[in-house]
Amino acid sequence: MITRLLVANRGEIARRVFATCRALGVETVAVHSDADADAPFVAEADQAVRLPGNTPAETYLRVDLVLDAARRTGADAVHPGYGFLAENAAFARAVTDAGLTWVGPSAEAVAAMGDKMKAKALLAEAGVPMLPTWTDDDEITDFPVLVKASAGGGGRGMRVVRDAAGLAEAVASARREAAGAFGDGTVFVERYVEHGRHVEVQIVGDTHGTVVALGERDCSIQRRHQKIVEEAPAVVPPELRRRLHEAAVAAGRAVDYVGAGTVEFLLAPTGEFFFLEMNTRLQVEHPVTEAVTGLDLVRLQLLVAEGDPLPVPATPPAEGHAIEVRLCAEDPRQGFRPATGLLHRFTVPGVTGEFTPTRGLRLDSGVVDGSVVGVHYDSMLAKLVAWAPTRAEAARTLAAALARAEVHGVTTNRDLLVRVLRSREFGAAEVDTGFLDRHAEVFAPLLPAALVPVTALAAALASAAGRRAGARALAGLPSGWRNVPAFPQVTRFATPDGGEVEVRYRLDRAGGLAEWSTTLPGGTAGTGPTDAAADGDPTGGPAGATPTVGLVEATPDRVVLDVDGVRRTLRVHRVGSEVFVDGPDGAAELVELPRFPLPTAELAAGSLLAPLPGAVTRVHVEVGRRVAAGDLLLTLEAMKLEHPVLAPADGVVAELPVPAGGQVDTGAVLAVIDSTTSPRRDREPSNPEEDPR
Numbered sequence: 167m168i169t170r171l172l173v174a175n176r177g178e179i180a181r182r183v184f185a186t187c188r189a190l191g192v193e194t195v196a197v198h199s200d201a202d203a204d205a206p207f208v209a210e211a212d213q214a215v216r217l218p219g220n221t222p223a224e225t226y227l228r229v230d231l232v233l234d235a236a237r238r239t240g241a242d243a244v245h246p247g248y249g250f251l252a253e254n255a256a257f258a259r260a261v262t263d264a265g266l267t268w269v270g271p272s273a274e275a276v277a278a279m280g281d282k283m284k285a286k287a288l289l290a291e292a293g294v295p296m297l298p299t300w301t302d303d304d305e306i307t308d309f310p311v312l313v314k315a316s317a318g319g320g321g322r323g324m325r326v327v328r329d330a331a332g333l334a335e336a337v338a339s340a341r342r343e344a345a346g347a348f349g350d351g352t353v354f355v356e357r358y359v360e361h362g363r364h365v366e367v368q369i370v371g372d373t374h375g376t377v378v379a380l381g382e383r384d385c386s387i388q389r390r391h392q393k394i395v396e397e398a399p400a401v402v403p404p405e406l407r408r409r410l411h412e413a414a415v416a417a418g419r420a421v422d423y424v425g426a427g428t429v430e431f432l433l434a435p436t437g438e439f440f441f442l443e444m445n446t447r448l449q450v451e452h453p454v455t456e457a458v459t460g461l462d463l464v465r466l467q468l469l470v471a472e473g474d475p476l477p478v479p480a481t482p483p484a485e486g487h488a489i490e491v492r493l494c495a496e497d498p499r500q501g502f503r504p505a506t507g508l509l510h511r512f513t514v515p516g517v518t519g520e521f522t523p524t525r526g527l528r529l530d531s532g533v534v535d536g537s538v539v540g541v542h543y544d545s546m547l548a549k550l551v552a553w554a555p556t557r558a559e560a561a562r563t564l565a566a567a568l569a570r571a572e573v574h575g576v577t578t579n580r581d582l583l584v585r586v587l588r589s590r591e592f593g594a595a596e597v598d599t600g601f602l603d604r605h606a607e608v609f610a611p612l613l614p615a616a617l618v619p620v621t622a623l624a625a626a627l628a629s630a631a632g633r634r635a636g637a638r639a640l641a642g643l644p645s646g647w648r649n650v651p652a653f654p655q656v657t658r659f660a661t662p663d664g665g666e667v668e669v670r671y672r673l674d675r676a677g678g679l680a681e682w683s684t685t686l687p688g689g690t691a692g693t694g695p696t697d698a699a700a701d702g703d704p705t706g707g708p709a710g711a712t713p714t715v716g717l718v719e720a721t722p723d724r725v726v727l728d729v730d731g732v733r734r735t736l737r738v739h740r741v742g743s744e745v746f747v748d749g750p751d752g753a754a755e756l757v758e759l760p761r762f763p764l765p766t767a768e769l770a771a772g773s774l775l776a777p778l779p780g781a782v783t784r785v786h787v788e789v790g791r792r793v794a795a796g797d798l799l800l801t802l803e804a805m806k807l808e809h810p811v812l813a814p815a816d817g818v819v820a821e822l823p824v825p826a827g828g829q830v831d832t833g834a835v836l837a838v839i840d841s842t843t844s845p846r847r848d849r850e851p852s853n854p855e856e857d858p859r
Contacts, residue, residue, distance in 0.1 A: 168267055169192065171243045176250075177546075180196060181248060181531075190465065193212045194210075196210075197231070198214055199217055201540050220540075220670055237418040240264065248445075248450060252270070253279075262567065267472070269468060271423050271426045274421070276446045277378050279793055282443055289420055291420075292417060292419075293416060295438070297359070302748050306333065308709075311326070312327070313325040313353055314353060314355070316352040318591070323341070343808050359432055361600055365410065365432075366385060367383075367410055367428065368426070369423065369427050370463070371395070371424050380398060380455055380461065381400045384396070384397050385603065387592075387599075387601050388602070390502075393581065395580075397557070413429070413441070425468060426452070426463050427444060429444050444599075453523075453528060454488040454489065454551060458487065461478065474823075477765070487554060488551055490550070491583045493578055494546050496579045498575045498609065498611070503804075503809055504541075507538075508537075509533050509539060509575045510712075511572050511574040514529055516551060516563075516570075517567075527564075540779075541778065557604070570748075574739055574755070585609075611825070614751060617665060619669075619684035623671065624667050625718065625738060625756050628722055628745070630657075630720070631721050631723075659758055667756075671683075672684075679717035718733060725738055770835075771838075772814075772815075773835050774814065776832055779831050779839075781829050782826055782828045782830065786799060786801070791819045793816070795816055798812060799837050815841045818839070
């Protein structure tokens with residue numbers, strides 16, 4: 167019987183395991199890095215042990231430190247979560263050798279499935295269908311192919327290669343990323359299936375020889391080979407579902423599987439399916455299976471770890487439909503690079519439960535208001551899951567909750583997720599792993615450009631209301647009111663795309679909006695007494711229409727505007743000079759600019775700045791090198807991913823202030839390109855390493 171469980175992980179998955187432990191009366195132990203000292207999962211554990219350092223290699227990947235924490239706290243069991251040491255056979259063996267209960271499959275099963283090449287050979291003998299696979303680059307003649315890391319998962323170390331010319335660099339880059347993420351740089355290559363679907367089967371086994379399939383999930387919508395939308399059950403014919411379940415159970419029995427695991431398949435347009443990999447752990451997307459089965463998978467993990475037989479003798483029927491999205495700290499304006507910052511506010515309306523199976527809307531998050539999103543770990547902030555009787559209802563519920571969520575201080579992929587869920591193709595279940603490549607329209611922000619002036623007006627009015635609320639003299643008069651109309655109030659904001667918007671407005675004696683106008687870079691976007699002329703009607707009317715805007719109410723945190731007879735309520739949250747505005751059409755983050763800005767140092771022309779904190783892992787050019795637009799200059803590693811820094815224009819490398827191995831903060835100068843001289847390529851490079859592209 168497990169009495170005290172140590173979770174060798176962090177963030178959302180640690181909180182998830184703790185929730186089930188509380189329900190079962192099991193005491194909990196957290197381990198944490200210095201960066202996570204104030205994280206929610208640490209506060210929720212009964213005991214916590216510091217692992218000195220910040221990076222995974224210093225902390226969560228240290229087997230000796232984790233086992234010492236278990237010894238010091240009297241823990242009698244270890245749950246690995248997912249990621250980090252979850253699929254490390256040596257860790258599983260060390261836990262059991264220390265006399266502790268390991269919540270997971272045997273070290274032998276972890277080792278067998280952890281080496282993907284050996285796993286393919288083993289499961290092929292069990293009759294599981296396989297894709298053509300190569301370990302020798304010289305043997306590959308059939309493109310496109312997919313380079314994959316032999317260890318780990320989560321899309322780390324994966325590269326699609328469409329011709330032989332790009333193979334060598336893709337393999338080298340995949341090896342570096344895999345080594346950094348899993349400590350193992352081994353990669354292999356397999357055939358890439360165009361328009362394939364990623365369908366996986368949840369299995370669970372016990373020590374009495376029972377292995378059961380608990381249903382399947384469709385995880386086809388991916389970016390950078392990482393899942394961002396998952397659903398259960400998959401939309402597949404009943405006969406195909408049966409064959410998928412049988413293949414997954416056969417895979418589990420081949421390694422005497424104990425605990426929760428996932429067998430992943432690639433479903434071709436022809437209806438064929440092929441084994442991809444087996445994850446010997448709980449998956450990030452397990453909540454959708456819990457929603458449609460009503461089972462608590464963490465509870466099942468603990469039961470079988472204690473030696474109990476599975477209480478589920480056969481595949482349970484799926485009830486309703488569940489969809490999960492991964493809300494990640496990413497910057498859409500920077501190609502969805504991981505983003506960092508202080509999370510000022512994180513609220514999702516309509517949540518009916520957290521961390522354990524629930525019908526309705528479930529939130530599993532690793533963050534709360536005030537959490538710091540740093541560079542050391544994965545960018546996922548939370549998972550939001552909607553269950554409903556039908557797939558269409560689940561998608562609609564989830565999209566609405568996401569659109570109304572308030573996520574302030576860190577940019578996210580929220581708008582992308584909403585547009586995917588509301589797209590016609592998703593509604594028709596026309597999805598595959600290339601979905602995002604074909605649908606550029608889903609990358610557009612929710613807030614239309616025509617509504618930026620109205621949003622900026624709301625921000626200005628809320629800021630003014632905040633100042634009046636704190637006024638000591640003439641507090642009853644409207645902001646900026648004069649007996650004789652003279653000059654309007656002027657407020658300037660910086661927009662997330664690097665531009666500016668200027669708002670001019672005047673209130674009448676009763677506090678109503680007498681006149682207002684906004685100016686965007688390149689011209690006036692709105693003007694006139696109580697109306698605004700824009701390139702298009704912000705309310706969705708015909709281009710050239712002039713909406714009438716009236717002020718209904720303005721408080722420091724809420725502004726109600728009447729736009730062409732339609733009342734719109736905008737929620738406003740101000741933190742210092744940052745102003746976050748959430749409304750029915752989308753959200754905006756503005757920065758109020760000072761009326762009299764201080765002088766700042768001017769950057770050299772052609773400066774390339776670090777988009778986020780990280781480490782420069784490789785410098786591909788030297789000072790004086792001629793480069794062309796798009797050439798690879800250096801590689802920045804942050805949040806477990808490699809980020810290439812490319813030349814923005816033709817020119818000559820004038821400065822490289824950061825050497826390989828150097829740490830940088832956001833905004834640091836990585837390189838300076840002198841574009842006054844165009845590059846000239848006198849010859850073709852003789853090998854890929856010589857060509858920075």
